[in-house]
Amino acid sequence: MPLSKVLIVGAGPSGLLLTLLLAKAGINVELIEQTDALDTNPRASHYAEPSNYEFDRAGVLDDIRAEGFFPDGVSWRKLDEKKTRLVKLSNPTPEDGKIDSTFERYRMVCLPLHRLGKILEDAVSKQPTATIRYEYKVVDLGQDDQKAWVKVETPEGEKTLEADYIVGCDGANSKVRRTLFGDNVYPGHTWDEQIVATNMYYDFSPYDYDDSQFFVHPEHWHMVAKIQSDGLYRVTYGEIGGLTREQLLERQPAKYAAFLPGNPTPDKYKIVNFSPYRVHQRCVDNMRVGRFLLAADAAHLCNPFGGMGLTGGIADIGSLYDSLVGMHTGQADESILDKYDEVRRKIWHDIINPVSSNNMRRLIDLDADTAVEDDPFLQLLKRMETDKQLQLEMSKGMMALRHDMTQYFDKKR
Numbered sequence: 013m014p015l016s017k018v019l020i021v022g023a024g025p026s027g028l029l030l031t032l033l034l035a036k037a038g039i040n041v042e043l044i045e046q047t048d049a050l051d052t053n054p055r056a057s058h059y060a061e062p063s064n065y066e067f068d069r070a071g072v073l074d075d076i077r078a079e080g081f082f083p084d085g086v087s088w089r090k091l092d093e094k095k096t097r098l099v100k101l102s103n104p105t106p107e108d109g110k111i112d113s114t115f116e117r118y119r120m121v122c123l124p125l126h127r128l129g130k131i132l133e134d135a136v137s138k139q140p141t142a143t144i145r146y147e148y149k150v151v152d153l154g155q156d157d158q159k160a161w162v163k164v165e166t167p168e169g170e171k172t173l174e175a176d177y178i179v180g181c182d183g184a185n186s187k188v189r190r191t192l193f194g195d196n197v198y199p200g201h202t203w204d205e206q207i208v209a210t211n212m213y214y215d216f217s218p219y220d221y222d223d224s225q226f227f228v229h230p231e232h233w234h235m236v237a238k239i240q241s242d243g244l245y246r247v248t249y250g251e252i253g254g255l256t257r258e259q260l261l262e263r264q265p266a267k268y269a270a271f272l273p274g275n276p277t278p279d280k281y282k283i284v285n286f287s288p289y290r291v292h293q294r295c296v297d298n299m300r301v302g303r304f305l306l307a308a309d310a311a312h313l314c315n316p317f318g319g320m321g322l323t324g325g326i327a328d329i330g331s332l333y334d335s336l337v338g339m340h341t342g343q344a345d346e347s348i349l350d351k352y353d354e355v356r357r358k359i360w361h362d363i364i365n366p367v368s369s370n371n372m373r374r375l376i377d378l379d380a381d382t383a384v385e386d387d388p389f390l391q392l393l394k395r396m397e398t399d400k401q402l403q404l405e406m407s408k409g410m411m412a413l414r415h416d417m418t419q420y421f422d423k424k425r
């Protein structure tokens with residue numbers, strides 16, 4: 013039977029994208045968001061191949077490519093006077109000759125998350141079967157054989173909204189997840205270290221920096237990445253766990269002076285965003301509970317080094333979209349939602365969790381003087397410096413984060 017309505021909680025990138033995809037497939041979809049506008053904190057900025065594949069299906073990839081830019085590559089460096097490169101990987105370009113047109117279309121693009129959100133929000137607003145409601149905060153939920161519902165606080169008072177299925181895209185602190193499983197039930201661990209993500213302007217031009225680089229250092233491990241073509245940089249650095257926001261703010265000038273090139277004083281740069289984050293590796297035990305589904309940060313978390321957080325979340329959305337459309341069009345029954353739960357959690361456990369954990373450990377634990385000899389991943393990157401074909405294969409390997417759910421459609425239906 014066609015779905016009469018899907019309700020999505022949370023207008024972050026995952027909720028907006030799922031709303032857009034389902035609406036474009038003709039499904040009635042209501043998206044509710046507790047705040048009165050999209051979030052502008054410094055978070056995702058780099059979108060890898062699996063995300064771009066889904067953005068393309070939603071019809072927004074051209075806008076993202078037009079507003080964003082293509083980073084030239086990434087390096088791993090030592091925190092010495094010269095900021096010596098240990099490994100540098102230039103992103104493959106069409107000029108390399110071996111890159112195919114599909115791959116070129118999905119190559120990594122960089123755009124700050126709030127600008128991606130605006131593109132998605134504009135596209136959703138043009139869909140006749142989609143509605144976005146701001147200042148709608150989920151406070152409780154329930155379900156029976158026929159439907160699921162949420163209780164929401166709104167400026168007009170408390171309401172109950174019903175749908176065939178409800179998807180929690182409500183982020184790391186998901187109320188949907190906490191109500192389904194309990195407030196403190198999110199299996200996994202929190203790192204002892206915390207991170208501080210800053211968006212800032214500083215003149216890196218005298219210092220031979222790449223568009224993105226990671227620094228291996230036991231105390232001042234960090235990442236510097238250009239995130240806008242106007243020269244806005246993301247500087248994310250490790251800090252001692254347990255410090256308060258005030259303490260972190262107080263320590264920030266000394267941190268920058270210790271690790272940025274030129275050892276700048278605060279008058280030499282301008283910080284436009286400052287956000288401390290605790291860092292987690294967590295995944296729920298079930299992404300489906302009856303008529304409730306979880307996706308992206310509501311379902312799993314990882315540290316941001318290597319940009320696998322939202323990429324994994326967007327891949328969830330692609331799988332969930334295909335599953336719900338399969339049910340809407342009669343090509344699948346609801347058991348496909350159990351398959352969604354199974355394959356998405358397997359991908360998190362088998363790929364996202366180990367790869368992202370190693371990405372962060374590598375920066376903290378390796379001795380920069382022997383890092384390339386000691387670390388098999390850096391050795392592989394070293395080979396890729398001169399073997400473009402190997403690099404292309406590795407980039408295509410990122411597509412393993414997506415999973416084609418249409419293979420489970422019942423061909424007889």
Ligand SMILES: Cc1cc2nc3c(=O)[nH]c(=O)nc-3n(C[C@H](O)[C@H](O)[C@H](O)COP(=O)(O)OP(=O)(O)OC[C@H]3O[C@@H](n4cnc5c(N)ncnc54)[C@H](O)[C@@H]3O)c2cc1C
Binds near residue numbers: 023047055056151184
């Ligand atoms: C510093 C940093 C850098 C990162 N860089 C990258 C990167 O380069 N690439 C990458 O792939 N990932 C990156 N990530 C991860 C990425 O930002 C997140 O995975 C992503 O933003 C999660 O999106 P989401 O839609 O699941 O949740 P969110 O963006 O958190 O959205 C959830 C929404 O739900 C709403 N909500 C919450 N509770 C309720 C409620 N009760 N009722 C109604 N609405 C509610 C919230 O207000 C919010 O708008 C980074 C993260 C950090 C911290």
